[in-house]
Amino acid sequence: MLVGYTRVSKADGSQTTDLQHDALIAAGVDPERVYEDRASGKKDDRPELTACLKGLRDGDTLVVWKLDRLGRDLRHLVNIVHDLTERGIGLKVLTGQGAAIDTTTASGKLVFGIFAALAEFERELISERTTAGLVAARARGRTGGRPFKMTPAKLRLAMASLGKPDTHVGDLCAELGVSRQTLYRHVSPAGELRDDGKKVLARR
Numbered sequence: 001m002l003v004g005y006t007r008v009s010k011a012d013g014s015q016t017t018d019l020q021h022d023a024l025i026a027a028g029v030d031p032e033r034v035y036e037d038r039a040s041g042k043k044d045d046r047p048e049l050t051a052c053l054k055g056l057r058d059g060d061t062l063v064v065w066k067l068d069r070l071g072r073d074l075r076h077l078v079n080i081v082h083d084l085t086e087r088g089i090g091l092k093v094l095t096g097q098g099a100a101i102d103t104t105t106a107s108g109k110l111v112f113g114i115f116a117a118l119a120e121f122e123r124e125l126i127s128e129r130t131t132a133g134l135v136a137a138r139a140r141g142r143t144g145g146r147p148f149k150m151t152p153a154k155l156r157l158a159m160a161s162l163g164k165p166d167t168h169v170g171d172l173c174a175e176l177g178v179s180r181q182t183l184y185r186h187v188s189p190a191g192e193l194r195d196d197g198k199k200v201l202a203r204r
Helices: 018-026 047-055 074-086 106-139 152-161 169-176 180-186 195-202
Strands: 002-008 034-038 061-064 090-093
Touching (some): 002 018, 018 034, 074 090, 152 169, 152 180, 152 195, 169 180
Parallel strands (some): 002 034, 002 061, 061 090
16 A cells, blocks of 8 residues: 655645645555645654554555655654564655655665665764764863763752652652652662662762
8 A cells, every 4th residue: 555745844834745745646645645744854743754654554655755755864764764664664755866765676675775874874973973072071071971860969869758658759750850760770769779879979
């Protein structure tokens, strides 16, 4: 079964999906099986795309007008198509720079393999730059990375609160701004310090 997806970049009606829609219908997609989003491709929240991907079944083919209608960037596209491939679903691009992609054919799979390799190369470059930046920062006495959610002050409050019969763990997590998993990774339900908690107290 062919399933179509269309997207415009603006929700104010200044752009329409008429051209995309007509192209999908000409390619054999049932008009009743065309999903449409009116949001930027850079936004994670695209409900129709989510519904479309969930509704696809083994043997289906997702058809899009251009490749940029589907994903935010190359890595996002690769991840989407990898998921589709794992589920036995094909992807066909009708026009634009990705028109050679049709994962239901051998040549189309080859073209997408090149895209996947480029995305992997990009990931490796980003990882190398990040690592190099952290090394340079540490050499200057700075530490990089995401700030720790659990601080010594929060940890002490958690230790004092856990184990008391009137303590509601959900409320405590909300007050500390951490998840239940993070809380219990640092402190036991009885309020005893765990290894990760010891590391927090040892930080300066």
